[in-house]
Amino acid sequence: MAPLEKADLLQGTLDLLILKVVALGPVHGYGISQRIRQISDEVLQVQQGSLYPALHRLEKRGLIAADWGESEKGRQARFYRLSSKGRKQLAAEEETWNRLSKAVSLILQTVP
């Protein structure tokens, strides 16, 4: 599958993806973009220009927290993890997303 353009991502979807990836365990910015790409089978490619503003926005809203720590290669990196507020937000957004995609699928399945 060809990668989707950034504009094709639904508004708010990036936040959901980030929260989901961060929920898997503390991870730095590069790691987040890699994981999104890998998990989505290279369909979703997050631009750094969107990723870092999104991370900082989420941090400011208190959904994720960040700490400086040592990366696997012994370098200083900023690791993001989910806060408890972020966990609730993630659950809520997953729920919303599932309902939305189910609804959209239903509509698309209707035979004319």
Next chain:
Amino acid sequence: MKNDPRNPGARQSIDPEIAHHIDLITEDFIARGLSPEEARRRALVEFGGREQIRQSVRAIHTSVIAEAVAFHLKAAWRFLRKSPGFSIAVILTLALGIGANSAVFSAIDAVILRPLPYPGGDRLTVIYQHDIQSRDANRFVAPQRLEDWNRLNSTFSGISGYYTDDLSELSGPLPEKVTEALVAPRFLQVLGVSPVLGRDFTPEEERFKGPDAILISYGFWQRRFHGDPEALGKRLHVGSFYNTIVGVMPRDFHYPNRDVDLWAVSAPDAPFAQKRTETWFTVIGRMKPGIQLKQAQADLSRVQIQLGRQYARPDNELSVEIVPMKQTVIGAVGSSLWLLYGSVSLLLLIACSNIAALLLARTAEREHEISIRFSLGASRRTIIVQLLAEVLGLTLLGAVAGLAVDAAAIRGFHLLARTLPRAEEIALNWRIALYSLAAAVATTLLCGLVPAMRGTRRGLAQVIAQGSRAQVSTRRPLQWTLVGVQVALAVTLLIGSGLLLRSLQELSRVSPGFDPSHVLTLQVSGSWGETSDIKGVVQRVDRTLDGLRTLPGVVDAATTDEIPGASWAYPFEYKIDGHDNIDRRVLADTRTASSGYFNVLGIPLLAGEPCREASTTNDLVVNRSFANLYFGARSPVGHLLKPATDPFQGQIRGVVGDAREQGLNTLPTPTVYVCVSAPNPFPNYLIRTQGDPAQMADTIRRRIHDLEPARSVYAIMPLTDHLADAALENRLRTMLLTLFAATAVSLACIGLYGTLSYLGRLRQREVGVRLALGAMRSEIVKRFLLQGLGAAAIGCALGIALGVGLSRYLKGMLYGVTALDPITYSGVVGIILVVAALASLIPSLRASQIEPVRVLRQE
């Protein structure tokens, strides 16, 4: 610090995070077999715009508004720097405009708007009594009635009162004149003020024959004791009493007036204070919280009616009037201040429209820049905000510079303390700074909004397509409207100042009916307590007068109760020869005159004889107006006059000429002079000298000291100074308004000049073409000139309409001219048209001095 990744304060800095990310991508590329340099380059490319990320992350962490403000202000600063001449001109104009405006506002704020400097000052009132029948305004109240009011009312938390004596303090090496306020009990409680040092009077001290006690003013404390706290407990010898100092009042406490040095008790239980017909106190009262003036008025009127039933005369003939204390303090100066405020506001408006015209021209020249901004994706709103931010930068700088103007003006106000009440309270404070800021914002909107809307109105495609200025409309109706507005406002101010100037001119032509030159005035200390032996006072004053008359260089000397030419009217109602006034009331201003009075003032004797030296006060002299109005062709000499409400009766001995003794701007009214040398214990002495009266002051002071060693001489000044003081407010008002009007006219001229010059530049090509086609230069000058004059004429017409509407606010300040004085109006029209023609001529000439070839070659 900022680069330390562990520092939580560095959270905003995204740089290390970006660096780490790029490192990892680089490693990916190296792993795929690229050289480290190539890998790094590819990584940078793949990562994309770092600056953009930095900015958007920073935007997340900083407040959006603060960011925008900083951005716009930065841009505005660049704009100001780019054209310093324009910026400085605008800033100076605004500094004057906003500065003058906030200076007058600071006076209005301190004098009119702010409550009196006493706690709960808006609840303080002054309470007057009026004689119901004669409407005589004998405002002073008997101590017993004051105590009754205080006891029986339910709306005041306290009522007190005062009167003042000018006395000598004798404990120093020389007698010093002091002003002593004699106060009823509760005086300081009612005002809500306590001494800074020592204490208020005790209830024992407020009783007759109680322990003697006196409070001194801060100024007296500094003057006599150099601020030594040991002053408490010292004894002063004031008049014929010894008093122990118990307290020092705060520095800014000046009630009832600035001159008061001492406060002592006037006990209501003194045997001499029992008569209900006595007139002593000016009464002050503090209303209870939440009580309105009307309620207090109703309450106290009820109390007075009750007293009328209880005591009959005189209480049943009295009514009560309550006036806010602030009103009595401000007096008539309020209308002058509002007039000035209106004028400086008009001036600011003129400055605004002037600047708006300048900005219009500038935004028009910046059309290209604006269209580029549009094409780069800026919204119209962003561009308008940016244009307004540029103006705000100018107005803010103007307002700050205006504060300097403000500070200078406030110092000027302080110098006027003698005529301007509460002048010492005028100060540069946060209220004024806030007001200036508000004025800056309002000014920004006024001068910036229209040019900004206008400049961003056209579609960007059009403007870019035009590419050159050739197609810019040259009619510019908005610009001419602004010129018209400036001229109109300037004309309005010019009319106001013209009317005031004409009044001053008329006043200077007036013959006062007396000769104030070569007359020295002074007072000698005395006490109201001396009135128990009025014969003794008369003898003392006559002795002093005789001593003065024998002094070489003195022509004559006299006394009176009020300074002629600088005093109020005291209208009394009279009965002539005991007849009741059936068809009309006989009203006359009543003043006192000693022997020599008419001689000193040069008032001519028309019939009978002037006042003579006598211990009886039955002689009266009337003026010509009185004689004409009430006696017609008959001679009034020999007839009897009796005040309608007084047992006293006198006989008219003579008739004198009319004199403007109530003030030079007041026509002489029928006047009765009561011949007495000592109307009170400290009458005004009037001494006619042969030479300069000021030079005689020392000689005269020494002579009086020889005659009365225990008394002090004060308020020595030439009579002409009194007259100048009385006219000061008027003169100052006129001067300031004239200054404002002149400024307004120059601003309007600059506006006219600037607009025509600008249009001249815009129409260079058109003029060039016309000239090339054979038009005469004079034809072109005429066209420009007529355009400028046309705008000025329309503005002039509007300004006159506005002036007619507004000049009625001047009515009380005019003398000898009506608010619609044709000379003033035609003079203003003449001035404006001449000045407008001059202002238009230069740019019109310049517009026609174009080399057609040069202009056409530019195409």
